[in-house]
Amino acid sequence: MIRSGNTYDAIIIGAGISGLVCGCYLAKAGMKVLIAEQHYKPGGYCSSFRRNEFTFDAAAHCFGGYRKEGITRRVFNDLKIDERLKIIRHDPSNVIVTPNCSVSFRSDFHETAREFQKAFPQESKGINDFFRFILSPDANSFSRMRSWTLMDLLDQYFTDDRLKTVLSAPLLGIGGLPPSRMSAFIGSKLFSEFLLDGGYHPEGGMQRLSDLLAKRFQELGGTLLLSCLVKKIKVKDNKVKGVILGKDDFLSSVYIISNCDARQTFMKLLGKKKVESKFYSKIKEMKPSISNFILYLGMDTYFESLPKTGTTLCFFPHYDLDMAYKAALEGDIERYGGYMLYVYEDRPAILAIIPAPFKSKRFWDNNKDVFANAFIHRIEKYSIPHLSEHIIYKDSATPHTLYRYTLNYRGASFGWEGTPSQLALSGFSKPSFVEGLYLTGHWTTLGIGISGVVYVGYDTAKKILRRERLN
Numbered sequence: 242m243i244r245s246g247n248t249y250d251a252i253i254i255g256a257g258i259s260g261l262v263c264g265c266y267l268a269k270a271g272m273k274v275l276i277a278e279q280h281y282k283p284g285g286y287c288s289s290f291r292r293n294e295f296t297f298d299a300a301a302h303c304f305g306g307y308r309k310e311g312i313t314r315r316v317f318n319d320l321k322i323d324e325r326l327k328i329i330r331h332d333p334s335n336v337i338v339t340p341n342c343s344v345s346f347r348s349d350f351h352e353t354a355r356e357f358q359k360a361f362p363q364e365s366k367g368i369n370d371f372f373r374f375i376l377s378p379d380a381n382s383f384s385r386m387r388s389w390t391l392m393d394l395l396d397q398y399f400t401d402d403r404l405k406t407v408l409s410a411p412l413l414g415i416g417g418l419p420p421s422r423m424s425a426f427i428g429s430k431l432f433s434e435f436l437l438d439g440g441y442h443p444e445g446g447m448q449r450l451s452d453l454l455a456k457r458f459q460e461l462g463g464t465l466l467l468s469c470l471v472k473k474i475k476v477k478d479n480k481v482k483g484v485i486l487g488k489d490d491f492l493s494s495v496y497i498i499s500n501c502d503a504r505q506t507f508m509k510l511l512g513k514k515k516v517e518s519k520f521y522s523k524i525k526e527m528k529p530s531i532s533n534f535i536l537y538l539g540m541d542t543y544f545e546s547l548p549k550t551g552t553t554l555c556f557f558p559h560y561d562l563d564m565a566y567k568a569a570l571e572g573d574i575e576r577y578g579g580y581m582l583y584v585y586e587d588r589p590a591i592l593a594i595i596p597a598p599f600k601s602k603r604f605w606d607n608n609k610d611v612f613a614n615a616f617i618h619r620i621e622k623y624s625i626p627h628l629s630e631h632i633i634y635k636d637s638a639t640p641h642t643l644y645r646y647t648l649n650y651r652g653a654s655f656g657w658e659g660t661p662s663q664l665a666l667s668g669f670s671k672p673s674f675v676e677g678l679y680l681t682g683h684w685t686t687l688g689i690g691i692s693g694v695v696y697v698g699y700d701t702a703k704k705i706l707r708r709e710r711l712n
Contacts, residue, residue, distance in 0.1 A: 249275045249464075251496040251705065252484055254471045254510070257285030257647075258691055259682035260500030261454040262698030265320050268461035270702075270711040275494075276463065277486065279470040284451025285647050286654070287691065293634050295539040295590045298447045300643065300654070302583050302592055303334075303553065305439035306692025313441075313692045316699050320457050327444040331551035331586075334440025337407055338556045338624075344407060346436050350376065353437065357404070367398040374398075375433045383426060388661050391420040391428030403560055410562065411436060411555040414581040416689060417530040417596055417655050419562035427659040427689055434692040440553060444587075474499075474510040474678070481677035484510075496677050496705055500698075502650045503657070503669065503684035504529075517674040527663060531569060532640030532652035534597035536616050539634030540589040546626045550586035555579070556624055569596040572608075574615050582620060589631075593620060597640055599651035605639040613637045655690075656683030670701065679705065 251267050253260045256278035268274045282288055286300040306313035307328065317323045333345035342360040347353045354372045358365045374382070386394060391412070395405045409420040409428070416423055416431050443450040455465055470487040474497055483493035499506040507516050507524050516524075548554045557565070557579035568576035574595065582593040595616060613635065621628040640652030649656075657663045663686055670685045672678050681701040683689055688697040 247492050249273050249492060249494040251498060252277065252492060252494040253498045253500055255500030256283035256455060256465065257500050257682055258287050259694035259698035261458055262316055262695055263498055263681050263702045264458045264463050265454065265461060266699060266702035267705060268458055268463040270706050274463045275466065275492065276458065277466045277469045277471050279648060280646055281468045283455040284448060287447045287451050289446035289448035292636060293539065295588060295634055296446050297537045297590060298592060300535060301447055301691060303440050303442050304691035305434040305441065307441045308438045311438060312696045316695050322453055322457060326450060326453055329442045329444055330440050333552055335411060335436055335553045335555060337410055338554065339407055339560065340558060341403065342407065350437055361401055361404045364399055364401050364404055371398040375429055375437065386425040389425035390661060391423040391425050394425040394429065395420060406560040406562055410557045410579065413562055413565065414555060414594065416659055418659055419566040421563055422660055424659050424661045424664045426664060430693065431690055435690050471510065476511065476515050476675055479675055481675060496679065498679045498681055498701060500682045502648060503680060504650045505648060506680060515675065520668055528658040529650050529653035530655035530658045531596045532599055532643055533654045534595050534612055535638040536593040536613055537636045538591040538632055540631040541633050542631065543589050544631055547584050548624060550584045553581060553583050554624065555581050558623060570598050572598050572600060574612060580620065599640045602641050605641050609637060609639055657686055659689055
């Protein structure tokens with residue numbers, strides 16, 4: 242039973258994937274750990290819901306980094322998740338469709354390279370060199386690319402602007418930025434972990450993964466509180482003392498690990514008086530990533546014009562990603578043009594995603610249905626003829642929906658905007674001005690995507706365990 246005054250070695254705020262991974266490692270090492278989650282289910286963006294006979298993933302529908310030596314595979318093996326979870330990967334895992342070509346990401350890296358070389362034969366050498374670099378970057382690549390954009394990196398290998406767009410188009414969907422703005426390091430990691438080694442789906446949906454991590458955490462001795470909002474991080478003499486929960490219960494702890502929005506962590510849970518002034522000003526200036534509009538469609542049956550089930554389709558009817566990004570910020574679905582969609586293999590249902598701005602609640606209350614119908618029309622026009630004739634269930638999530646369920650600032654889908662100036666910033670994973678406070682997850686400026694936050698959760702736990710000499 243949780244009582245005011247209970248003492249823990251570590252309290253984690255938020256049961257997203259990174260918080261769950263971190264909690265599992267700490268509990269496995271023998272620490273007394275509590276995770277407090279404001280939602281009624283764990284997982285954050287890696288959750289699922291059921292409507293009528295259809296189960297939909299709320300946001301993320303697959304993950305990467307699961308090759309033999311990948312970080313996700315290593316962590317799941319460590320935590321004995323693999324043996325209890327069936328993970329499926331289709332071949333191809335992703336298909337990019339543009340006006341002049343269709344390119345598939347295959348399970349075999351070499352086959353993927355050959356697909357690109359077939360579509361762009363004049364760039365064959367650059368494609369080989371680029372793939373070789375992405376899969377095995379040299380030791381100094383991070384420092385060399387620290388200030389580069391993804392476009393700077395692509396320019397090192399290619400001259401064909403259309404090829405650069407084909408390589409970058411899915412990253413706009415899964416990273417929220419065009420190559421002219423995205424960090425080269427983030428872009429290369431997304432490419433290697435989400436595209437070349439992506440498309441892994443837990444059988445039964447993403448909630449299955451989150452629930453198993455939560456169950457494993459509890460089996461290891463951890464305590465999970467759902468529907469439990471943390472109101473305040475208590476600090477005394479620049480050292481964390483614990484947290485205050487929604488009912489004003491105080492729980493003390495040696496360590497506090499925040500797996501929630503960094504602005505919420507520093508501005509609300511800590512408060513301005515406890516945050517170093519220069520750091521506080523920096524937080525206020527930083528830009529969150531764009532949010533998403535997500536479409537959930539249930540169909541009466543599988544029909545002929547549907548894309549291959551289990552494969553993510555990235556469609557773009559043009560090659561101007563800078564224009565697309567500006568259109569996404571304005572909520573202009575026609576000018577943006579593209580989308581990503583996924584047809585489930587075990588049920589006739591579609592998940593479709595497009596970047597979208599937060600705007601006002603009134604805007605989305607007035608435009609949610611208009612946006613959804615325009616989105617369906619585009620899919621029907623370019624990818625799935627006669628789609629509307631088969632829809633028997635329709636729902637959607639706006640940026641305000643994503644905020645309501647996760648409390649991510651402005652419904653941000655990827656934490657901070659992944660630009661070079663917001664990459665690996667000092668003080669985000671372990672603030673110097675508060676002893677015992679750590680951050681984990683995609684708001685640390687260190688990891689993006691599920692494999693990224695899995696790594697950050699693992700790394701955060703290892704830092705604490707080294708300090709406690711338990712590792």
